[in-house]
Amino acid sequence: MQSMTGFANSSTALDIGNEKQIEISLNIRSVNSRFFDASVRAPHALSGIEADSIKLLRKRLKRGTIHVTIHLNNLGSLVQEITPSIELAKVYLAAAEQLKEACNLTGELSLTDVMRLPDIVAKKEFRIAGEHKKFIIDLVDKTCTKLLEERNKEGVQLANDISERTDKLAQMIEDIAKQIDQIFKQRQQAVIDKSKELANDHDHENQQCDKLRSTMQVYLDKLDVTEEIVRFRSHIVSFKSILADDSQQKGKKLDFTTQELFRESNTIASKCGHGITSSTIIAMKSELEKIREQLQNIV
Secondary structure, eight states: OOBSOEEEEEEEEEEEETTEEEEEEEEEEEEOOSSEEEEEEOOGGGTTHHHHHHHHHHHHHOSEEEEEEEEETTGGGGOOEEEEOHHHHHHHHHHHHHHHHHHTOOOOOOHHHHHTSTTSEEEEOOOOOHHHHHHHHHHHHHHHHHHHHHHHHHHHHHHHHHHHHHHHHHHHHHHHHHHHHHHHHHHHHHHHHHHHHHHHOTTSOHHHHHHHHHHHHHHHHHHOOHHHHHHHHHHHHHHHHHHHSOOSOOHHHHHHHHHHHHHHHHHHHHHOOOHHHHHHHHHHHHHHHHHHHHHTTBO
8 A cells, every 4th residue: 555645855966078067956745636646846957857757757656746846956057158138238328328318317337237237148058958858857766766665654554554443343343233133133022022912902903913013013124234234344345355455556446435334334323323333333433534534645
């Protein structure tokens, strides 16, 4: 079993030639989600890497909301060329002269002032080449492996907790079955005793006895939850089977089976609103709710 939450990071240096290196740091964070959703934040120098990264993430992580952040830590030192915009500088200077004359101002623009003006220089930034992108995709893959290790560790803890709760449910349904069987037999005997009493009482007609027996039989039929108990047991067996199999994705299957267990427990509760079973049914629903909460974080 695998959790959907986890965090992993990696860092390395990429040799780009001419004795230059780029320091790369990469973080992957995943949280629970019904489906798969991924986003990649990367510098402009890595434009185009998002699609390949998301394709890899989808293949390896299956479910969850995935956030990937890639930093190129010393990219600013690799600017290849800075080109001044001479024409734009002339426009700025001409505008400054017009302001001086129109507003009777004094002072001169220094080179530092001009260099600070918007868009006065254009930077030709370093771009990662194709072979270097493969290096980074491989780094994403390695970081995914680290993340999966974390998700698997948490998954084992979740599986152990859910398994213990499932064992409790299995015991609870057996307790309920015994309690209801006792209640059913007691009510059934009460009907038999009352029928005999009426049969011996000459003031009551046989028709009234038959009506009473019929009414009580309907009541006993409603009290009978044998089918619900059998289905609950079957769902428990199915749940444990899914929990134990080796498939990577099982969260949705387990969630569906949990819904079926809820349905049967609600039916049992509505048919048998007896004090002798109510506390056990409440405890059963509490365990089911805790299992359902845990399953929201399972792949």
